[in-house]
Amino acid sequence: DLIFKLISGLDPHDPALILVCPDWFVEAQLQQLEKSDHHALPLYGVPFVVKDNIDVAGLATTAACPEFAYIAKENAQVVDRLMQAGAILIGKTNLDQFATGLVGTRSPFGAVPNTFDARYISGGSSSGSASMVARGIVPFSLGTDTAGSGRIPAGLNNIVGLKATPGKVPMKGVLPACKTIDVVSIFSLTVADAGTVLSIIEELDDTNTPPRFVHQNAWFRNGEGLPKLGIPANPLLNQELGYQKAFEHSMTEIKQQFSVTPINMTLFDQVAQLLYEGPWVAERFITIEKLYQSNPDAIDPTVKKVIEKALQFDAITTFKKQYELEDLKRQTQAIWREIDVLVVPTTPTCPTLEAVAKDPILRNSELGAYTNFVNLLGLCAIAIPASMSDSGLPFGITLIAPHGYDHALVKLASFLEKDNTLLLGKNLRSKLPQDQALNHPLAARPTMEIAVVG
Amino acid sequence: DLIFKLISGLDPHDPALILVCPDWFVEAQLQQLEKSDHHALPLYGVPFVVKDNIDVAGLATTAACPEFAYIAKENAQVVDRLMQAGAILIGKTNLDQFATGLVGTRSPFGAVPNTFDARYISGGSSSGSASMVARGIVPFSLGTDTAGSGRIPAGLNNIVGLKATPGKVPMKGVLPACKTIDVVSIFSLTVADAGTVLSIIEELDDTNTPPRFVHQNAWFRNGEGLPKLGIPANPLLNQELGYQKAFEHSMTEIKQQFSVTPINMTLFDQVAQLLYEGPWVAERFITIEKLYQSNPDAIDPTVKKVIEKALQFDAITTFKKQYELEDLKRQTQAIWREIDVLVVPTTPTCPTLEAVAKDPILRNSELGAYTNFVNLLGLCAIAIPASMSDSGLPFGITLIAPHGYDHALVKLASFLEKDNTLLLGKNLRSKLPQDQALNHPLAARPTMEIAVVG
Numbered sequence: 001d002l003i004f005k006l007i008s009g010l011d012p013h014d015p016a017l018i019l020v021c022p023d024w025f026v027e028a029q030l031q032q033l034e035k036s037d038h039h040a041l042p043l044y045g046v047p048f049v050v051k052d053n054i055d056v057a058g059l060a061t062t063a064a065c066p067e068f069a070y071i072a073k074e075n076a077q078v079v080d081r082l083m084q085a086g087a088i089l090i091g092k093t094n095l096d097q098f099a100t101g102l103v104g105t106r107s108p109f110g111a112v113p114n115t116f117d118a119r120y121i122s123g124g125s126s127s128g129s130a131s132m133v134a135r136g137i138v139p140f141s142l143g144t145d146t147a148g149s150g151r152i153p154a155g156l157n158n159i160v161g162l163k164a165t166p167g168k169v170p171m172k173g174v175l176p177a178c179k180t181i182d183v184v185s186i187f188s189l190t191v192a193d194a195g196t197v198l199s200i201i202e203e204l205d206d207t208n209t210p211p212r213f214v215h216q217n218a219w220f221r222n223g224e225g226l227p228k229l230g231i232p233a234n235p236l237l238n239q240e241l242g243y244q245k246a247f248e249h250s251m252t253e254i255k256q257q258f259s260v261t262p263i264n265m266t267l268f269d270q271v272a273q274l275l276y277e278g279p280w281v282a283e284r285f286i287t288i289e290k291l292y293q294s295n296p297d298a299i300d301p302t303v304k305k306v307i308e309k310a311l312q313f314d315a316i317t318t319f320k321k322q323y324e325l326e327d328l329k330r331q332t333q334a335i336w337r338e339i340d341v342l343v344v345p346t347t348p349t350c351p352t353l354e355a356v357a358k359d360p361i362l363r364n365s366e367l368g369a370y371t372n373f374v375n376l377l378g379l380c381a382i383a384i385p386a387s388m389s390d391s392g393l394p395f396g397i398t399l400i401a402p403h404g405y406d407h408a409l410v411k412l413a414s415f416l417e418k419d420n421t422l423l424l425g426k427n428l429r430s431k432l433p434q435d436q437a438l439n440h441p442l443a444a445r446p447t448m449e450i451a452v453v454g
Numbered sequence: 455d456l457i458f459k460l461i462s463g464l465d466p467h468d469p470a471l472i473l474v475c476p477d478w479f480v481e482a483q484l485q486q487l488e489k490s491d492h493h494a495l496p497l498y499g500v501p502f503v504v505k506d507n508i509d510v511a512g513l514a515t516t517a518a519c520p521e522f523a524y525i526a527k528e529n530a531q532v533v534d535r536l537m538q539a540g541a542i543l544i545g546k547t548n549l550d551q552f553a554t555g556l557v558g559t560r561s562p563f564g565a566v567p568n569t570f571d572a573r574y575i576s577g578g579s580s581s582g583s584a585s586m587v588a589r590g591i592v593p594f595s596l597g598t599d600t601a602g603s604g605r606i607p608a609g610l611n612n613i614v615g616l617k618a619t620p621g622k623v624p625m626k627g628v629l630p631a632c633k634t635i636d637v638v639s640i641f642s643l644t645v646a647d648a649g650t651v652l653s654i655i656e657e658l659d660d661t662n663t664p665p666r667f668v669h670q671n672a673w674f675r676n677g678e679g680l681p682k683l684g685i686p687a688n689p690l691l692n693q694e695l696g697y698q699k700a701f702e703h704s705m706t707e708i709k710q711q712f713s714v715t716p717i718n719m720t721l722f723d724q725v726a727q728l729l730y731e732g733p734w735v736a737e738r739f740i741t742i743e744k745l746y747q748s749n750p751d752a753i754d755p756t757v758k759k760v761i762e763k764a765l766q767f768d769a770i771t772t773f774k775k776q777y778e779l780e781d782l783k784r785q786t787q788a789i790w791r792e793i794d795v796l797v798v799p800t801t802p803t804c805p806t807l808e809a810v811a812k813d814p815i816l817r818n819s820e821l822g823a824y825t826n827f828v829n830l831l832g833l834c835a836i837a838i839p840a841s842m843s844d845s846g847l848p849f850g851i852t853l854i855a856p857h858g859y860d861h862a863l864v865k866l867a868s869f870l871e872k873d874n875t876l877l878l879g880k881n882l883r884s885k886l887p888q889d890q891a892l893n894h895p896l897a898a899r900p901t902m903e904i905a906v907v908g
Contacts, residue, residue: 179777282769286777289770313769315736316743323633323740 003030006047007090010137015110016128018052018062019092025058029088041086042200050079050142051129052092053099054184055173063175064097064107067298068291076173078142078184078201085200090138093128097300099144099177100284100307101125102152102367103356106300111353115157115426116393119352123153123367125177126185130157133187134425140188140197146177147275148347148371150185151383155346155396159425161383162186162194162410165403166375168202178283181375189424191384191417195410202406219408220340220401226258227340227412233262236369238349242390247345250386250397253419254343261339267332272372274325276365279318280376285310302360329377336402341412344370346383346396370398378403382413385422394422457484460501461544464591469564470582472506472516473546479512483542495540496654504533504596505583506546507553508638509627517629518551518561521752522745530627532596532638532655539654544592547582551754553598553631554738554761555579556606556821557810560754565807569611569880570847573806577607577821579631580639584611587641588879594642594651600631601729602825604639605837609800609850613879615837616640616648616864619857620829622656632737635829643878645838645871649864656860673862674794674855680712681794681866687716690823692803696844701799704840704851707873708797715793721786726826728779730819733772734830739764756814783831790856795866798824800837800850824852832857836867839876848876 003026010020038044050056053063055072056079062069079089096106104127105111112127114120115134122131126143130153133141143150145163154161163185176182184201188194220227231251237243254260274280284307291298292308299307335342347367356363374381383398399416401409457480464474492498504510507517509526510533516523533543550560558581559565566581568574569588576585580597584607587595597604599617608615617639630636638655642648674681685705691697708714728734738761745752746762753761789796801821810817828835837852853870855863 180773279769279772282773285770286774310770311768314765315733315767315769315772316739316764318733318769318772319634319736320740 001030003045003047003088003090006137010091015107015112016094016131017049017091018064018094018109018128019059021059021090021092026088026090029083032083033086033088036086038086042196043082044086046087046140047090047138048082048087048140048142049091049093049129049132049138050076050089051095051099051126051144053095053144053175053177054079054092054142055175056089056092059092061175063099064095064109065291065298065300066108067295068098068288072173074173077170079173081201081203082142082197091132093126093132093141095127095143096125096149097303098175098284098288098307099125099146099149100303101364102148102371103351103360103364104153105353105356105360106303108300113353114350114393119354120350120393121156121353121356123156123347123350125149126187127153130154130159130161130187133157133189134159136189136425136428140186140193143185143187144174144177145183145185146181146375148368148374150183150187151371151381151398152347152367154187154383155398156350156394157425158385158394158396158422160186160188160191160194160385160413161346162188162198163374163381164198164202164406165380166378167403168380168406169198170201170203176283176287178280179286180280180283183375189428191382191410191413194382195407195414198406198410217405217408219411220405222340227408228261228338229254229258230261230263230335230339230342232265232344232370234265235345236348237345240391241350241393243345243349243395246387246389246395247397250395251343254416263335263339263342267328267335268373268377269369271325271328271332271376272368274321274328275372275376276368278321279310279313281307282310282313282318306361325376332377340401340405341409342400344398344400346370346398350393374400380404380406380409382409384413384417385420387422455484457499457501457542457544460591464545469561469566470548470585471503471545472518472548472563472582473513475513475544475546480542480544483537486537487540487542490540492540496650497536498540500541500594501544501592502536502541502594502596503545503547503583503586503592504530504543505549505553505580505598507549507598507629507631508533508546508596509629510543510546513546515629516546517553518549518563519745519752519754520562521749522552522742526627528627531624533627535655535657536596536651545586547580547586547595549581549597550579550603551757552738552742552761553579553600553603553629554757555818556602556825557805557814557818558607559807559810560757560814562754567807568804568847573808574804574847575610575807575810577610577801577804579603580641581607584608584613584615584641587611587643588613590643590879590882594640594647597639597641598628598631599637599639600635600829602822602828604637604641605825605835605852606801606821608641608837609852610804610848611879612839612848612850612876614640614642614645614648614839614867615800616642616652617828617835618652618656618860619834620832621857622834622860623652624655624657630737630741632734632829633740634734634737637829643882645836645864645867648836649861649868652860652864671859671862673865674859676794681862682715682792683708683712684715684717684789684793684796686719686798686824688719689799690802691799694845695804695847697799697803697849700841700843700849701851704849705797708870717789717793717796721782721789722827723823725779725782725786725830726822728775728782729826729830730822732775733764733767735761736764736767736772760815779830786831794855794859795863796854798852798854800824800852804847828854834858834860834863836863838867838871839874841876
């Protein structure tokens with residue numbers, strides 16, 4: 001069986017993996033599949049992995065902290081839906097502990113290296129899930145995204161990272177980081193694949209998800225025309241790595257096809273500051289509260305330092321900052337009246353593992369400049385490959401839209417992907433069929449089968 | 455001029471009033487009105503008052519705390535809209551200080567007595583605005599409602615109190631109590647008048663209000679049929695005052711016309727507890743923070759005792775309680791799948807001024823049993839007169855519906871009002887024209903002119 005061959009080829013010491021699914025677990029899934037009508041299952045036989053803060057019944061959820069681990073009683077709802085669609089879970093992946101980090105190094109299971117250059121970080125927190133897709137081991141995987149965890153490792157490993165509008169994907173069975181803004185995210189080699197997976201996991205049901213209303217828009221406001229794009233007025237990117245040049249190159253290409261407005265990013269920067277310096281860190285504390293009290297040394301020292309800031313905040317400050325966020329959200333509406341989609345670098349830089357080890361908090365915070373504000377504002381985003389920088393590291397861009405434009409964003413990303421001549425992930429040969437990007441991803445045939453043999 | 459005659463008849467020592475508008479202020483309004491097309495103004499010449507936590511340009515906003523007072527630079531947006539519709543502001547009314555209280559006694563401007571029996575409380579916090587309408591001095595007034603402040607004094611004074619869905623009415627220029635859930639409320643003698651005023655003040659504009667999305671539903675889910683009503687399964691009301699009997703009587707009448715389901719109120723009770731014992735009190739603290747630090751003795755001792763509980767709460771507890779609220783909100787959705795409207799007593803009791811003085815916090819909290827949970831859950835509500843209890847105090851009921859059913863609720867309340875043989879307010883003779891309740895209030899001719907001479 002192809003699946004067992006794939007699994008036996010996995011290296012249990014691969015830092016991207018926390019758990020390779022045991023044979024009995026995979027066997028049970030295959031038996032279940034045999035009972036089904038193969039043709040009715042959109043992901044029949046497609047292997048996938050999930051970040052180890054997502055519950056899978058019978059397996060441990062560690063959140064990259066062995067002392068925290070528990071055996072999950074039920075599948076997370078998103079896992080359930082993927083299995084029902086025919087996908088086969090083969091492993092659980094490494095992450096910055098408790099999904100607190102954007103680097104991929106904060107884990108007792110090891111730092112996940114960049115798939116292009118092992119001196120550099122993979123990005124995080126969904127480091128392992130991104131690495132597994134970039135290397136072509138699985139065609140898609142699940143991560144989570146609070147401050148950028150589902151986009152940054154996509155950008156740094158030349159793959160697609162789709163993070164839906166908060167509230168669009170059920171969060172039942174996903175360990176919270178910041179419960180009010182967390183979203184399950186999707187990694188894949190192609191935009192169409194990410195769109196297919198989103199369409200499978202996105203349905204909410206009344207009984208398990210908070211009552212947040214999310215519109216679903218098939219396209220942007222102008223009906224059928226090209227969306228209006230915005231780009232940062234004065235983007236600051238790493239020059240040494242060639243990121244500044246790479247972004248300018250991408251923007252030059254985009255300007256040939258779209259009307260583009262320079263955007264003053266001050267409001268978004270202020271929102272990003274709120275997330276990092278505000279009381280939302282108390283949400284992270286709630287998840288680890290018991291462990292923090294009973295066995296604080298079990299927590300990664302950097303993660304601990306970040307999360308225990310929660311103890312500084314009182315209720316008064318919390319409400320004040322929530323008001324500040326509401327006010328900033330209101331102010332950003334003026335921007336969204338001018339543009340449909342904001343195009344930003346996915347990350348402004350890519351530090352080495354060594355640089356992160358020297359100053360883990362500062363290097364981490366630099367990475368989130370273009371991701372931090374997105375979930376607090378209820379926006380959706382998709383990170384896509386853009387080019388190879390002069391340093392040989394991949395450079396990615398992210399498209400951001402107001403809440404509910406998830407599928408419009410997927411469609412736009414497909415359109416941009418069509419012109420991209422890059423190989424997929426880490427030098428994978430599979431190319432998109434020429435007609436792929438022209439169809440709506442929900443209608444398109446998934447490229448899963450192609451990707452898995454890439 | 456009738457308006458000046460009305461104003462000169464006001465007693466400046468009336469505890470319902472904090473300020474009678476000076477002649478120059480009224481004159482300026484009249485001059486403005488003369489320039490307008492009288493027939494185009496739905497409230498032409500109609501006098502009104504507002505609670506003194508609502509800004510009126512050029513007048514002091516005291517929030518019933520003279521040491522806190524400031525001269526407002528701009529009108530609250532709701533005041534602007536009413537003036538533009540032709541209404542004439544003649545005064546600002548007393549309240550429980552900082553809108554913190556449901557009794558109407560917590561004010562250095564005096565306790566507002568019940569209009570039916572001066573031994574009893576008026577209810578609050580919008581005590582003065584309710585009293586002025588009940589006595590027929592003005593046909594409508596504005597209050598605010600956080601935990602019941604716009605409903606309780608309506609119920610205790612035999613008038614209508616309409617509290618829209620939080621987010622439906624612009625809050626610009628209204629001093630916050632709990633900013634995340636406050637709503638401007640409307641008092642009037644008839645349901646149709648309240649509906650008319652709502653339709654004038656309700657429009658949101660993008661620039662001044664947080665981006666909260668509120669549906670607008672013309673009728674309940676079943677299209678044109680009667681809505682399904684729910685009533686508390688085991689309502690507990692004061693027997694001595696005859697409230698228990700009065701509620702049972704109301705329910706008997708309602709059951710003759712509607713299908714009624716008994717509702718277990720546990721979830722709603724839990725939400726009410728959250729408001730009183732949870733961190734939302736920190737929102738009240740933010741409003742008085744500077745005064746609390748510079749001149750704490752200026753604050754009413756009971757109000758101070760309530761609000762300084764804010765200092766006990768940290769950020770972690772705040773988020774936990776916000777999660778708890780989201781979870782309870784989710785659970786109550788099951789109830790709203792069964793019913794369209796919940797019918798409750800407006801208050802379970804009406805204490806004397808003496809009883810409140812003896813135990814101000816406990817007596818206050820008893821009053822909110824059927825109002826506290828409403829705004830936290832994002833619901834809309836209208837309090838309407840039901841009957842005179844055996845004690846001679848008015849007894850009221852409140853209709854509650856999910857967010858966005860404001861105008862459907864007004865229509866239903868009009869329908870119920872039609873069968874009510876009570877005089878209006880404090881024994882006012884004006885009766886509803888027979889066809890009034892049959893029309894949609896938005897289309898109906900306002901009864902303002904009738905009410906003002908009542």
